[in-house]
Every structure is written in C-alpha cells, then in structure tokens.
Amino acid sequence: MKTIIEPFRIKSVEPIRMTTRAEREQCIEQAHYNLFNLHADDVLIDLLTDSGTSSMSARQWGGVMEGNEAYAGSPSFYRFEKAVKDLMPFKYLVPTHQGRAAENILFTVVLKEGACVPNNTHFDTTRANVEAQGAEAIDLVIPEGLDPDSEHPFKGNMDIGALEQFIEQHGVQNIPMCMITVTNNSGGGQPVSMENIRATRAVCDRYGIPLFIDACRFAENAWFIKTREPGYADKSVREIVQEMFSYADGCTMSAKKDALVNMGGWLAMNNEDWAVECRNRLILTEGFATYGGLSGRDLEAIAIGLDEVVDEDYLRYRIASTAYVAEHLAAEGVPTMRPAGGHAVYIDARRFAPHIPPLQYPGQSLAVELYKHGGIRGCEIGTAMFGLRPDGTEVAANLDLVRLAIPRRTYTQSQMDYVVEVVHEVFDQRADLRGMKFTRQPRALRHFTGHFDYVD
Numbered sequence: 050m051k052t053i054i055e056p057f058r059i060k061s062v063e064p065i066r067m068t069t070r071a072e073r074e075q076c077i078e079q080a081h082y083n084l085f086n087l088h089a090d091d092v093l094i095d096l097l098t099d100s101g102t103s104s105m106s107a108r109q110w111g112g113v114m115e116g117n118e119a120y121a122g123s124p125s126f127y128r129f130e131k132a133v134k135d136l137m138p139f140k141y142l143v144p145t146h147q148g149r150a151a152e153n154i155l156f157t158v159v160l161k162e163g164a165c166v167p168n169n170t171h172f173d174t175t176r177a178n179v180e181a182q183g184a185e186a187i188d189l190v191i192p193e194g195l196d197p198d199s200e201h202p203f204k205g206n207m208d209i210g211a212l213e214q215f216i217e218q219h220g221v222q223n224i225p226m227c228m229i230t231v232t233n234n235s236g237g238g239q240p241v242s243m244e245n246i247r248a249t250r251a252v253c254d255r256y257g258i259p260l261f262i263d264a265c266r267f268a269e270n271a272w273f274i275k276t277r278e279p280g281y282a283d284k285s286v287r288e289i290v291q292e293m294f295s296y297a298d299g300c301t302m303s304a305k306k307d308a309l310v311n312m313g314g315w316l317a318m319n320n321e322d323w324a325v326e327c328r329n330r331l332i333l334t335e336g337f338a339t340y341g342g343l344s345g346r347d348l349e350a351i352a353i354g355l356d357e358v359v360d361e362d363y364l365r366y367r368i369a370s371t372a373y374v375a376e377h378l379a380a381e382g383v384p385t386m387r388p389a390g391g392h393a394v395y396i397d398a399r400r401f402a403p404h405i406p407p408l409q410y411p412g413q414s415l416a417v418e419l420y421k422h423g424g425i426r427g428c429e430i431g432t433a434m435f436g437l438r439p440d441g442t443e444v445a446a447n448l449d450l451v452r453l454a455i456p457r458r459t460y461t462q463s464q465m466d467y468v469v470e471v472v473h474e475v476f477d478q479r480a481d482l483r484g485m486k487f488t489r490q491p492r493a494l495r496h497f498t499g500h501f502d503y504v505d
C-alpha cells in the first residue's frame with residue numbers, strides 16, 4: 050500500500066473557526082502585519098511552531114488523571130525517570146518546566162565568562178543562554194547544511210574538521226563542553242548521522258571535552274538514521290536512540306517537541322559534581338528535585354509520550370507527512386529548502402518573490418499573504434528576524450525563509466492539502482506580493498513585537 054495513513058483516529062476535537070479573507074485582512078491589519086500579534090482563534094491552520102502544540106493521546110490524558118502531586122518522591126517522577134533512562138541512560142536526571150530552563154541551569158553551572166561552546170547549530174534560546182554567561186556560542190554545521198539546494202541526507206552534521214581546528218585554535222581549557230543538536234532545528238530539522246555523532250564523540254574524547262546532546266527531536270533524528278544510514282534499517286528506533294545517547298555525557302531536552310506534551314523538559318548528565326550543583330540551582334529556580342518545574346501529571350504524560358514517540362508507525366507517518374507537504378509544494382515549482390526536514394517545511398521567499406529586495410522582507414510579505422489568502426500562520430525566518438545589527442544598521446540575512454512548522458498528530462492530510470493549495474495559489478499570484486517596512490521596531494527580537502506595513 051502506497052498511502053501512509055495517520056496511525057490514530059480522532060476521539061476529541063477542537064473546532065476551527067472559519068474566517069473570510071475580508072475578516073483576515075482586518076485581523077492582520079489590527080495585528081500590524083505581525084503574525085505573533087494575531088489571536089490564535091483567528092488562524093485556520095497554525096504552523097507557527099511544532100513546540101508545545103502536539104496532540105496528546107487518550108493514554109496520556111488517562112495518565113494525567115493518575116498524576117501524583119506529592120511534593121517529594123512522587124511515583125509519577127519515578128515513572129518519568131524510568132521512561133527517560135530507558136532511552137537516555139544518564140545517571141542524573143533533573144526535570145525542568147521547559148528546555149530553556151534546562152539550558153539555563155546547565156550553563157550557569159558549567160560556563161564561565163570567555164568560555165566557548167561549539168554546536169552544529171545553536172537553537173536561539175540555547176545561544177542566548179550561552180551568551181548570558183558571557184560565553185560564546187559557535188556554530189559548526191557542515192557546509193551542505195547552509196546550502197538550501199543540497200540533498201545531503203544528513204545536513205545537520207557537525208563539521209568534524211572545523212571542530213578540531215576550533216579546539217586547536219581556542220584551547221581545550223576554554224571549551225568546557227561541546228553540544229550537538231538533533232535534529233538541527235535551525236535548518237528545518239535536518240538530521241545528524243550516527244557516524245557523525247560518533248566522530249564528534251571521538252574528537253571530544255581526544256581532548257577530554259564532555260559532549261551534550263540537545264535532544265529535542267531525538268526520535269525524528271533516529272528515524273532518519275534508520276531510513277537513511279547504512280547498517281541501521283534493521284535496528285529498532287529504541288536501539289538507535291540508545292546508541293545515539295551512549296556517545297554523550299548528558300543532554301538537554303524540551304518535552305514540548307519529541308515527548309508529545311504541551312509543556313516540560315529536562316536536563317540529564319553523568320557528572321556527579323555538576324549534577325549536585327544543577328540540583329541546587331533547580332531548587333532555587335524551578336522546584337524540588339523530583340518535580341522541577343512540573344506537576345506530577347505532566348511527568349506522567351511525558352513518560353507515556355516517550356513510549357509513543359519511538360513507535361515506528363508514528364514516526365513513519367510523522368516524517369512522511371512533512372515530506373508530503375514539501376514534495377507537493379516543489380511539484381508546482383515552489384522554491385523550498387531541500388530535502389524536507391523532520392518538523393518543518395521552509396519556503397525560500399527570496400526566490401518566491403525575487404522582485405522584493407531583502408530589506409523589504411520578502412518572507413514577511415509572503416507569511417502575511419499566506420494568512421490573508423488561507424488563514425495559515427507560518428513564521429518569517431529571515432531579514433526581519435536576523436537583519437538588525439546591535440549598532441542599529443541593517444543587513445540582509447543569509448536567507449529569507451517562511452517556516453511552516455507541523456504540530457505533531459494535530460492536522461489531517463486534507464488540512465495539509467489545503468495548505469499546499471493555498472501556497473500554490475499565492476505562488477501563482479506572486480508578482481502581486483509587495484515589500485514591507487517596520488513602522489515600529491524594538492532594539493532586540495524585533496520580529497516578535499515589531500509593527501509592519503507595506504512600503505507605499
């Protein structure tokens with residue numbers, strides 16, 4: 050059978066309020082053409098992020114009822130701990146309310162001013178938390194990872210030669226840890242191969258540098274290893290995940306991604322001294338060691354989510370559903386980043402609307418039009434997000450993209466067919482897209498709260 054179906058049926062539904070183009074034009078104007086300012090119930094298909102937007106299963110909702118809310122020693126914590134350690138067998142586990150809290154605790158303990166952390170690509174909160182310690186976040190993804198047309202099967206890989214060179218140049222004493230992000234979020238969820246994780250480990254071993262995995266999309270990464278890397282086709286996803294983490298000394302995790310819940314995260318490691326300090330920090334900022342920033346019911350839902358996310362029928366459907374959108378867009382000539390990643394499809398807005406110069410934000414213009422035309426909310430990742438420099442001048446970002454991130458188990462194939470149709474229709478009328486400008490922009494993170502309008 051060619052068709053890969055959703056391996057679940059729907060038991061509980063959340064209505065979508067249908068809107069007309071005229072209503073949406075009014076909504077987006079009132080939102081100053083910033084999609085972050087929209088009310089979510091004015092959106093038909095919300096592809097802003099895959100973070101915290103998963104649908105939980107009936108089993109997880111059942112687990113919510115079983116959650117035990119004891120302050121210390123909750124059985125829900127021990128079920129959570131067992132589920133995590135079955136996949137990621139680190140000695141010490143610290144639950145947090147989300148991924149960035151895990152990052153903040155880890156970096157507060159491990160990094161000093163002037164330290165450097167290499168990573169294939171830091172996610173934005175990871176970079177911000179490294180920099181908050183006065184340390185430097187270095188991205189060392191392979192060159193193919195920066196080329197939107199490269200069909201390399203593991204575009205998230207660390208550039209091993211560049212990593213060695215970086216360590217030689219900056220000195221081991223300035224590099225307290227190395228990280229590798231699976232999948233590489235910033236490139237649309239491009240995977241990292243097992244061979245590359247192993248090679249990164251070997252470099253770290255040679256210099257005595259601990260390796261941490263930013264694990265947010267570990268299951269999607271494992272599926273790519275299983276289906277693309279020689280030697281892994283017959284291994285179970287669970288075995289592949291266990292092997293991935295066997296090369297690391299610890300991990301940070303946002304449970305809002307591959308733990309199939311709406312809130313949660315953790316930090317795990319083998320180093321006892323660090324773990325003791327992290328727990329002290331946890332108690333100061335998040336909560337006691339057996340709940341962190343979470344309720345017992347959240348821990349219960351994570352434990353079940355971790356069992357469901359490594360299910361092969363789920364992962365086959367998940368990765369196929371992202372590729373489905375990418376392939377159908379490409380079939381009509383819509384320029385996208387190749388190949389499709391795990392959790393998102395990126396439209397190359399600069400090539401979609403070449404008549405709009407980068408400093409007039411072609412990505413923002415396209416994202417606004419997708420909303421007006423079909424009620425779809427994507428996210429500009431380009432010059433509006435990255436173009437403003439600290440000295441107030443502006444440059445074009447490397448790429449002007451619109452990201453369509455796909456929530457897990459949330460939308461059906463017909464809803465994705467609708468998304469494809471909307472993009473195709475906007476593509477047919479792409480000559481009508483107009484450049485935009487900021488009418489109000491804060492000095493930092495202007496894409497979140499800035500106001501836009503059309504140029505003239």
Ligand SMILES: *Cc1c(COP(=O)(O)O)cnc(C)c1O
Pocket residue numbers: 100147148149150172174175230234263265302303304305306313314
């Ligand atoms: C989402 C994410 C984080 C941060 O997690 P939050 O739960 O949003 O704080 C860190 N790294 C990566 C790769 C992510 O995708």
